[in-house]
Amino acid sequence: MPAAAYDQLCDHVREVALLASTESILSWDQETHMPAKALPFRARQMSWLSGRAHALATGRMMQKLIHQAQASRLRQPVQAANVRILAEDYERNARIPNRLVVEESELTAHAKHAWVEARKTSDFSLFAPHLEKLLGIARRKADLWGYAEEPYDALLHGYERGTRTREVAALFAKLKPDLAEIARNAVERGRSIRPNLLRGSYPVAKQQLLNAEIAASIGFDFEAGRIDTTAHPFCTTLGPRDVRLTTRYDERDFTSSLFGVLHEAGHGLYEQGLPENDFGLPSGRACSLGIHESQSRLWENHVGRSRPFWEKWLPRAAEIFPHLRRIGLDDFLKAVHRSEYSFIRVEADEATYDLHILLRFEIERRMISGALSVKDVPEAWNALFKELFGMTPPDAARGCLQDIHWSMGGLGYFATYTLGNLNAAQLFATARKQRRIASSIDRADYAPLLSWLREKVHAQGGSILPGEVMKTATGSSTNARHHLRHLRSRFVD
């Protein structure tokens, strides 16, 4: 019975997903609510789950079920693709011994904690030994996985299936002069815009009210998700109808948390739009981080920073924060598009954001290859920052300690942010070619846009490559044209 073999494989994979999503609940709680002294035992709980999930995902039963499914000649393309990807994943996972998985899980629980402390006190030495160990694990994994050209390939493949480091490096090298020029123009223009136009008193509770209204209005389902508070915003999925966003609040500027929410809600809409019944299977998973990030960037920048969006929402914001009444739409948009160089990536504006990514990609690539040692990271970071932005971070908290990613073992990840920007511009421009979608967007009605994304991106899941998603949806693979055109029209023309 061919169907039975496939179903058995799916049941097994769903059990792995159940364990992984349970670990996500523990991780979410750790980030949002867990008291500090609970850490050591929490690390053991998470390590038990990840060890068990890894054992199931890499065990002989999994191998047997994959072989049986491969032998069963599946007629549906999605089923065949699922089996092919599961077999690839199995091969990749099987190369990592269980003790390394357990080691990494315990390490990251402690490293995250150390990172929080290190960032708080701007003391890189508190985090350096953890980074050293995480780097060691990343290199060991890359060696175990194997790679065609450089170890970074093996890591990147985990986030952006089938993409080579060299391709990204070439794309980034080509982008660099244009991005640097746009950023210079945008920052120059930004100098003529009053910096603190939107400054005021924005109580957290009122920001939460507005953020929730807006997230709901673009389609985020609060019966299948929620928004909490953390130092670094993220989106995590704890089950097929349980998508948790987080943001952070600046009581002097409501746009900080709002754009954070729009960004994470973009991720959340993607997760809420994945095929629910395939939860845990490749066809029910996100396609890649570059596709994931395209959704967050699309809602944050192409929707959330647009004129039609604020034509609708500025009056409502002014009801909640009355002092906004004295600000006209043109001035408001100027403030929202005001660009300046920032030390902090997550506070960077559209025009300068990608420069932060080019920097991280280069630092990471050199760390992984061994060309850059951990103790030299702060110096290398600052030098490269000076080159791209013309200024030097005043401390490690505003330099190489600002991102949570490394503390979670997320090495090889950053490039996907800029890939996401390129994809976002390309998808948005393509959707707008449909007159019905364009005119609804111009009325700040995003239901047709969301429907289009649901069909072209979300419902596709992860059983096809990111390049195929982009090709099917937009007619060509990821390129820089739309993003540069968008940035030029917003910040240069």
Place this chain on the structure above:
Amino acid sequence: MPAAAYDQLCDHVREVALLASTESILSWDQETHMPAKALPFRARQMSWLSGRAHALATGRMMQKLIHQAQASRLRQPVQAANVRILAEDYERNARIPNRLVVEESELTAHAKHAWVEARKTSDFSLFAPHLEKLLGIARRKADLWGYAEEPYDALLHGYERGTRTREVAALFAKLKPDLAEIARNAVERGRSIRPNLLRGSYPVAKQQLLNAEIAASIGFDFEAGRIDTTAHPFCTTLGPRDVRLTTRYDERDFTSSLFGVLHEAGHGLYEQGLPENDFGLPSGRACSLGIHESQSRLWENHVGRSRPFWEKWLPRAAEIFPHLRRIGLDDFLKAVHRSEYSFIRVEADEATYDLHILLRFEIERRMISGALSVKDVPEAWNALFKELFGMTPPDAARGCLQDIHWSMGGLGYFATYTLGNLNAAQLFATARKQRRIASSIDRADYAPLLSWLREKVHAQGGSILPGEVMKTATGSSTNARHHLRHLRSRFVD
């Protein structure tokens, strides 16, 4: 190697505890944060964990490890007691088939949800089918466990090891006239006290501030615990240093959430005082619910409603809520001790609380024996309520739907609340016999009292029987003398 056998058994039991505590994290999240549509998958995650924990706790490896440890002649009494209790637990667990555990876990996840809805709409019929099923499971479990006299014995044993239903029934029958008389006196006296003396506007955030200060001042460690908001307050332990309390807020009366916090913090202090290294072993567990409840009642009533406590805390409360400045200590205490009959157990005062328990004990005992069918519960509840309180609940939400316990499968549980009241009075009276403790209590300094409880109760863990804890700490087993004396002195004399 005898020691090795014991250690192996402990490692195995610790793994069960790790899984059970992971399930507690999922359950806590479900109560406090989870979005509604996440329920079906969450139920599957929890059922996986409980099924797995049950399999480990009842499997042949467990049996083998117990036999090996039993054969190894342990010299330390705590080790011997741990093995004896684990063997008893094993025997008890082994009688419940895995499918029944899984069934109960899935059922309670749904039943809790149904109970929330039923209570919201005061519609018993929404909850009745769930209760019927839960009752069926309880009876099947009682039959599988076996009992000497009546099925209720088998359930009660799970909460109050070694205590017979008949003994509790006899104790309650003896208490009933005295309690009813004290309650009548207290309610009569309460009529002469202005009912809404403390009424005012108490914003939640300010209540949270005061509650946290007070919880910390009695010794609750916020680096190993926290306080959240739920419809029904509870305390749950997610790991050896991770104790989560919840409360609910009435913005017109700050004492409602405060006494809730004091109550749950009493539970939390007990959990935080259990031997940390024995987490999951009998010696690292709570002794019984009657002992657990003694800790919550002691801090809520004997400490939190006392004159010295408010001599210290009323001035602080008046800083946070300025309108309290016009209320003197005598009037405040009168308001805090004001008694009236209430439909809701968790809103009941000290003087009337035990009557609610006598009612539930009788209803449950009759449900379990089959003398009372589910459909007749609202009527039986109301009739008994009328007999004890002289009034009839206006709806099911204020009647038989008010408690969360049944929806969690907690049948056989309620009697332990009144056992807890008796134990609390007995422990507090004994501690006060030491002059140093009495004089510090009179200055609202509770560190010596907590030290005494840590040593006499908390550090004892669960490797001895509740009766032994009480005998060692107070010189005699649980009796009604101290509780009645306390109630008389507060409400009658």
